[in-house]
Structure formats: C-alpha cells, structure tokens
Amino acid sequence: MIDLRSDTVTRPTDAMRAAMAAAPVGDDVYAEDPTIGELEARVAALLGHEAGLFCATGSLANVLGVAQHVAPGQEVLCDSGAHIARAEMGAHGALTGVTMRTWVTPDGRVDPAGVEALFSPDAGPYLVSTACVEVENTHNFGGGTIQPLAALESLAALCRDAGVRMHLDGARLWNAHVATGVPLATYGGLFDTVSVCFSKGLGAPVGSVLVGPAEAMSSARVLRKRLGGGWRQAGLLAAACLHALDHHVERLADDHAGARAFADAVRAAGVAVTEPETNIVVVPTGAHPAAEVVARASERGVRISAVGARVVRAVTHLDVTTARCADAGAVLGEILGA
DSSP, X not given: OEEOSOXXXXXXXXXXXXXXXXXXXXXXXXXXXXXXXXXXXXXXXXXXXXEEEEESOHHHHHHHHHHTXXXXXXXXXXXXXXXXXXXXXXXXXXXXXXXXXXXXXXXXXXXXXXXXXXXXXXXXXXXXXXXXXXXXSSBTTTTSBOOOHHHHHHHHHHHHHHTOEEEEEETTHHHHHXXXXXXXXXXXXXXXXXXXXXSSTTOOSSOEEEEEOHHXXXXXXXXXXXXXXXXXXXXXXXXXXXXXXXHTSTTHHHHHHHHHHHHHXXXXXXXXXXXXXXXXXXXXXXXXXXXXXXXXXXXXXXXXXXEETTEEEEEOOTTSOHHHXXXXXXXXXXXXXX
C-alpha cells in the first residue's frame, strides 16, 4: 500500500527511536525536562523569537497562540480554508471564546489589501473587534502553496499600523523554507507567535512548538495546563523533534520531488493538475465523486484523501520514495482518465 493520505502517517526511523531512548528527561510540568528545554530554546532561536512551548499537537499550539492575542468575544481573521477554521473542531470558539471571520482565496495565498478591508480593530460597542490575523504557510488545503514573502511583509506592516497581532500556523513552514531558501527567522520574525509541527514532514511521532515573547509563552503554558496539556517526562518526544531538526529538514526536498513525480504521472494520463510547490498535490476529480475516487485508488493499493466533494489530495513524505509516488500518480491518472 502506498499511503499518501498525509505526511502525518510517517513512522520514526531507527535513528530517531535511538535518540528518543537516550534522551535525558525530567518533569516538564515543573519545567525540569532538559530535552524539552533544549528543543524550545532551539526552535525559538531558529524562528527569531524569545521563547518556546512544546505541545502535543499543532492544533493545541494554534489555540494557545491565537488565545495570546484574542480575548473572548474578539475575532481572528483567517483564510476560509485555514486549518484553524476548517480542521481544529471549532476549538477556538469552543474553548477560548474566540470568534472568526474569513476571507476567500483560490489557493490559500494571502492578499494583504483584501485582509485590510476586513479590519475592525476599534469597533466600540457595535462590531466585533479584530485582534489578530492568522496566516498558514504552507497552506494545506490550498495545495501546499507558499505564501509570497513580499505579501507577508506587506500584511505585517498593515497589522502593525492597525494594532492587530499576527499568528503564523507554520505546521509546514519547514517545507516553505526548503523550497524557497527564505530563512526561518525571516518568516518567523514577521509574526507575534508562530507554531511549527514535527509530526508531519519531519517524521517525529508527536509534537509541535509554539514560539513568541517569553511573557506570552508563560501565559500559554498556564492555558496548556488548564486544557489538560501538561505532561511529564515528554523529553522522549522532544528528542525525536531534535533529531528531526538535525536530519530531516533538508531532505524535505525529496518529498517535493516526489510530489512533482506524482503530479507528472497524473498529468501523463491527460488529467489537469497544478504543479505542486511543496509536498501536497490537490487534484480535481471532475465528474467523479471524490469518495469514489478514494475508494477505487485504495482497491489498487494507493491511499489518498478526499478534501472536497470533487477534490482529492496526495501528500508525499519520507516513507514513500519518488518512484513509488510516480506509481501512485499513475494509478490516480488511470482512474480519473477512464
């Protein structure tokens, strides 16, 4: 079975497992786990921020990050296809009282002028006040698209002038960094808080890190505990993330090559597909219902995801070679071209 449902299906390598087994640990609720401390400090420095907080998931990191900027009853603005709006089970409203308004784009790339038109930062007693703008880079449901640096810089300037904070969902920021060569700190420095994930393309079994000002991370730590996210000797998991930083970042280029091979194979069957920018390929299924396409592909040994009524997605990762990605693309092409 060629499993391209998500890069979350990756399994830790033998070397990563060895690093986990050898990790020094302590009680992180007491802030005494040295491996977690190393990871938090290292990621914060990479992204140009003061402090970090290790979390079990990217969804938790996003909830904690947005909550540092948005009080109950205020709003965060984001793309209609953003993970925080579409794939976090309504957690921001249900758990922290955050409301949300969205803009619409064809591929997830942010339009600063369009976002500015939604600003309502000083609404008085009449409208919901805009407290934060959230951006996703790369954009998952947009097809792994990369946010243009110039657009992010323009948006950051607009937000600063309006007194609106910014949160970056950088679950796959590593992919944007490898594809463009833009330093992580350049991306990170434009935002007040940033979350990055280790359990996707980097191949760790668990873990995301939220970074930002030390005071905000201290507040986020309290909220993490309140939501049941305190953990003890989690340095075993942090060690996997540190190993991934050392060994799995640059190799993301291989996943990008696999995505191109997949798309080329689909295209060779006469099916239109946009050239992927990173490791995600989104394919319209035309007259074929997406669920039917997913089922037929699975029968032929290829697992992909339905992300719309007539849209499927394949995500390449370190557990599948470029050649196998091409094989999977050929299968999908045959199904859609029939």
